[in-house]
Amino acid sequence: xxxxxxxxxxxxxxxxxxxxxxxxxxxxxxxxxxxxxxxxxxxxxxxxxxxxxxxxxxxxxxxxxxxxxxxxxxxxxxxxxxxxxxxxxxxxxxxxxxxxxxxxxxxxxxxxxxxxxxxxxxxxxxxxxxxxxxxxxxxxxxxxxxxxxxxxxxxxxxxxxxxxxxxxxxxxxxxxxxxxxxxxxxxxxxxxxxxxxxxxxxxxxxxxxxxxxxxxxxxxxxxxxxxxxxxxxxxxxxxxxxxxxxxxxxxxxxxxxxxxxxxxxxxxxxxxxxxxxx
Amino acid sequence: xxxxxxxxxxxxxxxxxxxxxxxxxxxxxxxxxxxxxxxxxxxxxxxxxxxxxxxxxxxxxxxxxxxxxxxxxxxxxxxxxxxxxxxxxxxxxxxxxxxxxxxxxxxxxxxxxxxxxxxxxxxxxxxxxxxxxxxxxxxxxxxxxxxxxxxxxxxxxxxxxxxxxxxxxxx
Numbered sequence: 385x386x387x388x389x390x391x392x393x394x395x396x397x398x399x400x401x402x403x404x405x406x407x408x409x410x411x412x413x414x415x416x417x418x419x420x421x422x423x424x425x426x427x428x429x430x431x432x433x434x435x436x437x438x439x440x441x442x443x444x445x446x447x448x449x450x451x452x453x454x455x456x457x458x459x460x461x462x463x464x465x466x467x468x469x470x471x472x473x474x475x476x477x478x479x480x481x482x483x484x485x486x487x488x489x490x491x492x493x494x495x496x497x498x499x500x501x502x503x504x505x506x507x508x509x510x511x512x513x514x515x516x517x518x519x520x521x522x523x524x525x526x527x528x529x530x531x532x533x534x535x536x537x538x539x540x541x542x543x544x545x546x547x548x549x550x551x552x553x554x555x556x557x558x559x560x561x562x563x564x565x566x567x568x569x570x571x572x573x574x575x576x577x578x579x580x581x582x583x584x585x586x587x588x589x590x591x592x593x594x595x596x597x598x599x600x601x602x603x604x605x606x607x608x609x610x611x612x613x614x615x616x617x618x619x620x621x622x623x624x625x626x627x628x629x630x631x632x633x634x635x636x637x638x639x640x641x642x643x644x645x646x647x648x649x650x651x652x653x654x655x656x657x658x659x660x661x662x
Numbered sequence: 663x664x665x666x667x668x669x670x671x672x673x674x675x676x677x678x679x680x681x682x683x684x685x686x687x688x689x690x691x692x693x694x695x696x697x698x699x700x701x702x703x704x705x706x707x708x709x710x711x712x713x714x715x716x717x718x719x720x721x722x723x724x725x726x727x728x729x730x731x732x733x734x735x736x737x738x739x740x741x742x743x744x745x746x747x748x749x750x751x752x753x754x755x756x757x758x759x760x761x762x763x764x765x766x767x768x769x770x771x772x773x774x775x776x777x778x779x780x781x782x783x784x785x786x787x788x789x790x791x792x793x794x795x796x797x798x799x800x801x802x803x804x805x806x807x808x809x810x811x812x813x814x815x816x817x818x819x820x821x822x823x824x825x826x827x828x829x830x831x832x833x
Contacts, residue, residue: 397711401744404719408740411733412793431727438682497730501688503794506730542730570692570800634688 416504432540435496435508443494443637450637457526488603489643491515496540500573500634505547509639512536522601522642528630529553529566529595529608530639541641546608547573547633554599555608558592560585564625566608573633576609578625585623587614593627600650602642669705673721676701680735681728684818692791692807696815697822698725698735699786702743703779704766707759711747718743738790742782753778767820768829779819783812 392399493515497508511517513536523530523543531545532553544551547568555578556563564581578593591611597604609627617624644650676698684695702718709717722736729735750759753774760769767775787808795804 397715397744400712400715401740404715404740405737408719408722408733408737409793412731412737415732428727434682434728438686442686497686499685499688499730501690501692501694502731508730570795570803 428537429539432496432508432510432537435540436510439494439496439510446635446637449635453526454638487644487646489645490640491517491643492638492640493517493541495637495639498545498633498636500547503570504549505545505573505633506534507531507543507545507636507639509541509543509641510539511641512539512541514538515641516643517541517641520601521644523639524602524606524642525631525636525639527607527632529602529606530631530633530636532601533641543639545633546576546629553602553608554596555593556596557587557611558594558605560587560591562587563596563598574629575612576627576629578627579622581623581625583616583621583623587611587623587625589614600644600647665706672701672704673717677721677724677728679822681725685725685729689814691810692803693810693814694787694790694807695818696783696786696790696811697818698722698739699742699782699815700779700819700822702739702746703782704764707750707763707765708761711744714746715740715743734790734793737793738786741789742786745785746782749778749781753781766827767823768827772820775820776816780812780816783815784808787811787815 491511493509493511495507496510499505507523507530509517509523517533517536519533519536521533523533523545529546531543531548531551533541534544535542546553546566549568549570551566551568553566554563555566562581562585564578567577567579569575569577581587589611593608593611595602595604595606595608597606607630609629612626612628615624615626616622680696680698684697687695689695698721701721702714705714705717718739719736722739723733725731725735725739726733755774759765763769765775765778770778788804791804791807791811
């Protein structure tokens, strides 16, 4: 007993150090995989408010670029309006479209805080549960995929962006339908990688990569990027594909959160697949 | 008493500067300017090691709170707080530190400050990027980030002292 006390006395500095270090590291590593709390993040109310003030100052820096982007999108939408189209076939009258049912809804939000040069980058958005945003929803901008909601509080939410190590969004080559998983090597915010494409399939440089829409988080066909280079992985029958992202994440301000109205139905029916491990 | 007020103000000022200014600056190549070690470096030498560690931990976790790093800053701040007494013992001038001295550029001179602070920065940055990447495959990238971030952080820390600290040396 006395030895134990002597030991504790001798190493008490180190013990306090180790305990506090353990708290910090466990908080970091658990939050990477699964967010246990929102207290230590910018989704909490005080921190979120501060970020809002910060954003009020810095949002003007990229205003011109973002306005141009919104204007461009407006033009595209305007083209689809009835008034800018001429009716070619006078005989057909469309009433109450029952063929198409809306599957995806879009919630507009603004990016309050963003980083692009860390190993794992998170964006803070200015809308949360009160706007119908919950963990696991997809986030896109008008140029491409942004990420998946990681944590959400009443009025703020945090996006795990495609600029994190294991984002694992299922993507495919637009023309051929060859699919793989999106990852990020951490080198540059302009370049991502697509893994697990088998190397007996042929790929072309500059072909478009889009989302596959398999998990119901993103609709099919949201742009991701273009193929930059194709290399073989040593010792594995796989391609190592690098892509240029179609979105400039460093300047991003206006994004949309995707709400899949039929996700519950999809999850329910997918649960009926027999699990082979049992 | 004045010391407590001074360091409390610095506590909040450094959290603000690190979280809202330097963490928002993205220079590229993974460079991150760290000024938070300066706060820990400038805490009084006489401060008890336990108090030092607790203050540093709270300081670090506050920066994490504002920048979505979930404990990275707390971890590296705690590490340099733990190693600070060893480092100061190693770098102590021949006559010892003056009682109540503050280890700023004015009192210790540019040479001593730079040497000691670069060591602190190297430890801090290496630990920070190591935990952030956490892959042996990327160890060269971690070294590169550490080496590129250190001179910029040193420059920023010296500039902060030149701009905001009073020259209290009695030369």
